[in-house]
Amino acid sequence: MFPPDLSAFGDALTALAETVQIAFVGTVIGFVFSLPVSALALRNIFPPWVTSTVRWLLGIVRTVPVLFWAVVFVIAVGLGPLAGTLAVAVYSFGYLSKLFYEAFEAVDAEVIDALKVTGVSRLVLVRHAVFSESMNTIVSQLLFMFEYNIRSSAVLGFVGAGGVGFLMVSYIESLSYSSLTTVLVFTLATVLAIDFLSGYVRRRFLPGFRPASA
Amino acid sequence: MTPVLTIRGLSFSYDGKRKILNGVDLDLNAGESLALMGYSGSGKTTLLKIVAGLLYPYEGVVQVKAGKNGIGYIPQNVGLVKNISALENVLLGSLGRVGFFNGLLGRFGDEVERAYGLLEELGLSEHADRKAGLLSGGERQRVAVARSLMQAPSILLADEFVSDLDVINAVEVMKLTTEICRRKNIVLMMTMHDTYLVNQFADRVAVLNEGKIKAQMPAREVDVKSLSAILSGGKTG
Numbered sequence A: 001m002f003p004p005d006l007s008a009f010g011d012a013l014t015a016l017a018e019t020v021q022i023a024f025v026g027t028v029i030g031f032v033f034s035l036p037v038s039a040l041a042l043r044n045i046f047p048p049w050v051t052s053t054v055r056w057l058l059g060i061v062r063t064v065p066v067l068f069w070a071v072v073f074v075i076a077v078g079l080g081p082l083a084g085t086l087a088v089a090v091y092s093f094g095y096l097s098k099l100f101y102e103a104f105e106a107v108d109a110e111v112i113d114a115l116k117v118t119g120v121s122r123l124v125l126v127r128h129a130v131f132s133e134s135m136n137t138i139v140s141q142l143l144f145m146f147e148y149n150i151r152s153s154a155v156l157g158f159v160g161a162g163g164v165g166f167l168m169v170s171y172i173e174s175l176s177y178s179s180l181t182t183v184l185v186f187t188l189a190t191v192l193a194i195d196f197l198s199g200y201v202r203r204r205f206l207p208g209f210r211p212a213s214a
Numbered sequence B: 001m002t003p004v005l006t007i008r009g010l011s012f013s014y015d016g017k018r019k020i021l022n023g024v025d026l027d028l029n030a031g032e033s034l035a036l037m038g039y040s041g042s043g044k045t046t047l048l049k050i051v052a053g054l055l056y057p058y059e060g061v062v063q064v065k066a067g068k069n070g071i072g073y074i075p076q077n078v079g080l081v082k083n084i085s086a087l088e089n090v091l092l093g094s095l096g097r098v099g100f101f102n103g104l105l106g107r108f109g110d111e112v113e114r115a116y117g118l119l120e121e122l123g124l125s126e127h128a129d130r131k132a133g134l135l136s137g138g139e140r141q142r143v144a145v146a147r148s149l150m151q152a153p154s155i156l157l158a159d160e161f162v163s164d165l166d167v168i169n170a171v172e173v174m175k176l177t178t179e180i181c182r183r184k185n186i187v188l189m190m191t192m193h194d195t196y197l198v199n200q201f202a203d204r205v206a207v208l209n210e211g212k213i214k215a216q217m218p219a220r221e222v223d224v225k226s227l228s229a230i231l232s233g234g235k236t237g
């Protein structure tokens, strides 16, 4: 495996960029859908039949691991990064929704009461009472999800769903272990860099705020 | 006098077993400020929430003569959104007035000027842009009052809204609030513990005990002795 084969540098970089894109776009899509849906799980705003149905569906989505979603989407839309992105999106959606509605439920019930009497509609109530109150948690958990997705996107290529994993598999199959080392080192460096970056964002914008671990 | 609020035979239970309220009869007249007193756990907050329309179902009659969104409610711990400014919190009080899309987009139009006006009336002008979570207890209470007044309510329900304040601050907040309510012809219904503040700032007292209004009297007649006599079951009416 040593020394690393530096001629694999270019391929590694391209594949890693794809992995980061998969993680980023997937996280964003998951986020966009999880915000409204997690609000529907709030028992102090929506009726029980809505909240229980939503919670039940989210529970099912969450039990499915991201690699399984990747296989499903490879079958559905074919090999490549689109399948990976959709897998990450669905997985993030399930996970973020749960993290969000738990955070939302911790929102001061008195805030909701005080605004209910103004005659506000439920959607506007959610926007002002729930989202504003939880903004720090939302940002923090979004960062956490992105970090997590970078890691999981790296292996999506094993099942053909795009990104750097695909390169790893092909180097293993062709016994190009020196090239594999290059890819692994760069993957590790990327993961660390992203962790560092989101750590910086956290310290800079969310001082004194600890994320709920998942 | 025209009653603004009429309550008859109101009973309520959270769990369907224990009745927190068990036949409450109470009137609230125009221009009046009523203090609701009673032991901790006697159901004062519960009663206010029912009047505010936040708790149901209940038995009995609760009749409110107030316009659309005409009931303001200040919860026991005021319920401000902590990470937005005092001004933004006050503006939330007019969410029912600005319409759905403006509300969703946070566009408040002329309401902004009203909000500034109320903040000024309550001596909060210089705190308008400070985060609500960073305000002192007394400042928070006043922001909550301003938020309720944005609704232009006919009735303001205030749940122990000065209990956490030192007496100087409590007097100041009570004074400001009762004066504004008198001027704007808003009926006040407050739950309170402190007999001194009740003497100073309420017109009438209703004592809640064992699910009923056990006694009503002019606020200036209330002292600790008469209260404990009522609560121990000695004197009624």
Ligand SMILES: Nc1ncnc2c1ncn2[C@@H]1O[C@H](COP(=O)(O)OP(=O)(O)OP(=O)(O)O)[C@@H](O)[C@H]1O
Pocket (backbone or CB within 6 Å): B014, B015, B020, B038, B039, B040, B041, B042, B043, B044, B045, B046, B047
């Ligand atoms: N959501 C709830 N579910 C079940 N029981 C409740 C709930 N809220 C209050 N209770 C119970 O109802 C009773 C009355 O509570 P309430 O808060 O109305 O009392 P209170 O007079 O406002 O007391 P305090 O002076 O301490 O604020 C208490 O025994 C309380 O434990």
Ligand SMILES: [Mg+2]
Pocket (backbone or CB within 6 Å): B044, B045, B046, B076, B159, B191
């Ligand atoms: Mg109470």
